[in-house]
Amino acid sequence: MSVLIDGKGFAATLRARVAGHVSGLGVVPGLAVVLVGDDPASAVYVRNKGIQTREAGMNSFEHRLPADTSESALLGLIHRLNADPAVHGILVQLPLPAHLNADLVINAIDPAKDVDGFHILNVGRLGTGQKAMVPCTPLGCLMLLRDRLGSLAGLDAVVIGRSNIVGKPMAQLLLAESCTVTIAHSRTRNLPDVCRRADILVAAVGRPEMVKADWIKPGATVIDVGINRITRDGKSRLVGDVDFAGAAQIAGAITPVPGGVGPMTIACLLANTLTACCRAHHLPEPEGLTA
Secondary structure, eight states: OOEEOOHHHHHHHHHHHHHHHHHTTSSOOEEEEEEESOOHHHHHHHHHHHHHHHHTTOEEEEEEEOTTOOHHHHHHHHHHHHHOTTOOEEEEOSSOOTTSOHHHHHHHSOGGGBTTOOSHHHHHHHHTTOOOOOOHHHHHHHHHHHHHHSOOTTOEEEEEOOOTTTHHHHHHHHHHTTOEEEEEOTTOTTHHHHHHTOSEEEEOSOOTTOBOGGGSOTTOEEEEOOOEEEEETTEEEEEOSBOHHHHTTTOSEEOOSSSSSHHHHHHHHHHHHHHHHHHHTTOOOOTTSOO
16 A cells, blocks of 8 residues: 655645744735636635635735626736735636636736746746746645655656646656656557656646556656546545556555645645745745745
8 A cells, every 4th residue: 555645734834834934034925816706616715825824924915806807907906916015926816717818917927926836937937947936736746756755866757737737847847856757648649658657657637537556657656636526426526637546556655635735735825925025025045945
């Protein structure tokens, strides 16, 4: 049976570290979250972000806008947040309503306040090995891998998924750790064979239980980023992109769903906000919170 990678416990420790550093910082980091529309899942996520931000001793600024908000109005709000010295991090909750250009909106955020790490300048900096704000979910995955394995240098890593939010930045982070990285996806030929050579397998494809036990190299470390709601035997439940029951018999270590990668995302958002605040005020950055 695999070792379970306790993302929930790691995230709690990370949030406590952030809160401890904030208490002695001399300035209060501020995170502004913008929610457009009334998507229920997004609303719950934004509420949880606000709770955990305040628990860490930071200021939480929530801006809830109607679904028919114009692009010019949203860009105006972002412009004001960019100029507000009390705001060190800005996050626009995705997805946005269809009439809004997400790329335009994200790239309107000051890159130094882009705690989601989605701005094109941060994407470019990450890809070229420069100091960047790193997307929260891949950063959380990297922290879990470092904690489990120590040095990642020389390991074969396969990332299933090519999204801008997880797959691509995850691959860049693993490259920076001197892994040999393959980006695979749903159309990769002989995908099971590709996965079987991985010492590190990161599943972020968004298909419930797609990765089977016989896709996994014995002893490999499996990071399951997927969160999929399915109905089985008349009951709704959350599952990952990996068939956990089977994979746990083969892998050396694996993240569960829920309780694995998910809790790391908000914890890393808080870490990014602290990092942005330190950089804005030319203060020393705490160790271990960035890539």
